[in-house]
Amino acid sequence: KAGVTQTPRYLIKTRGQQVTLSCSPISGHRSVSWYQQTPGQGLQFLFEYFSETQRNKGNFPGRFSGRQFSNSRSEMNVSTLELGDSALYLCASSPRADRNQETQYFGPGTRLLVL
Amino acid sequence: GQSLEQPSEVTAVEGAIVQINCTYQTSGFYGLSWYQQHDGGAPTFLSYNALDGLEETGRFSSFLSRSDSYGYLLLQELQMKDSASYFCAVRSLTGGGNKLTFGTGTQLKVEL
Numbered sequence: 001k002a003g004v005t006q007t008p009r010y011l012i013k014t015r016g017q018q019v020t021l022s023c024s025p026i027s028g029h030r031s032v033s034w035y036q037q038t039p040g041q042g043l044q045f046l047f048e049y050f051s052e053t054q055r056n057k058g059n060f061p062g063r064f065s066g067r068q069f070s071n072s073r074s075e076m077n078v079s080t081l082e083l084g085d086s087a088l089y090l091c092a093s094s095p096r097a098d099r100n101q102e103t104q105y106f107g108p109g110t111r112l113l114v115l
Numbered sequence: 116g117q118s119l120e121q122p123s124e125v126t127a128v129e130g131a132i133v134q135i136n137c138t139y140q141t142s143g144f145y146g147l148s149w150y151q152q153h154d155g156g157a158p159t160f161l162s163y164n165a166l167d168g169l170e171e172t173g174r175f176s177s178f179l180s181r182s183d184s185y186g187y188l189l190l191q192e193l194q195m196k197d198s199a200s201y202f203c204a205v206r207s208l209t210g211g212g213n214k215l216t217f218g219t220g221t222q223l224k225v226e227l
Contacts, residue, residue: 004157033215043158043202043217056214090157103148104215106157 001027004093004107012113018079021110025072025093032074033104034066037088046089049074050096078112086114117141119218121203126224127193135188135201135221143208147179147186148215153199161188161201190223198225 005024013019025032034046045058049068066076072093078085088111092104119139127133137147146165150158162170164179164186176189190197200220207216 035217042219043204045214045216048214058214092158103160103163106159108157 004091004105006089006091006107006110008110009108010111010113012115013081014115015081015083017081018077019081019112020075020077021089021091021112023074023076023091023093023107025074025091026105029093029095029105030072031094031096032068032072033092033094034074034076035090035092036060037090037109038086043090046076081114083114086112088112117205117207117216119203119205119216121201121218121221123219124222124224126226128226129193129195131193132189132191133193133223135190135203135223137186137188137203137218139184139186139203139205139218141184141205141207141216144181144184145206145208147177148204148206149175149177149188150202150204150217151199152202152220158202193225195225195227198223 007022031050033048035043037043047054047066048056052068063079068074088109090109091107094104121137146163148163149161151161152158162177164170164177167179167181169176169178174191179186200222202220203218204215
């Protein structure tokens, strides 16, 4: 079974631009979560989607948004990019979204550099 | 809010045993997970504890004490390939739903 895939793997943008990142979960997984990883802040939770509905959101500004499609694929968008948005963005999928969703399968990430 | 504390760095020799501790503060605690991440790689799931006690998976074991808000990951028969960052993570009920909160990670260096 193929793992979680993320595109693109690397991206360079300039301040003020917007970016859309894509994530395809493992086949059959309906839950997708997004995380931002930086050296200073570590792994921080962005959003969690299940069956096209956002079930939870982390403490990020409204410039960060996401969505999930009927095939469980997910996208996240960052508008008006800032230098501090430079990070590794990780997507993780899980078979279900409930309290026992302890196993998340991570994709390789998209490394975003904002200049 | 939620917070997790773990040591930033641990060094051990090949073949030894190492324990990585994690203490947490959270409300609506569901369980404690451990993830491994090699440099340049994605985090991979190692173990999960929802109940008190020890869970063993091969060379790795994880322990949880909910009354102490404490857990640890035990790695036995260390190998060079175990050099990586290890994160504890708590799934808890917060706000309008549940989310996974990660610790800042412990970098494990295995030496010859």
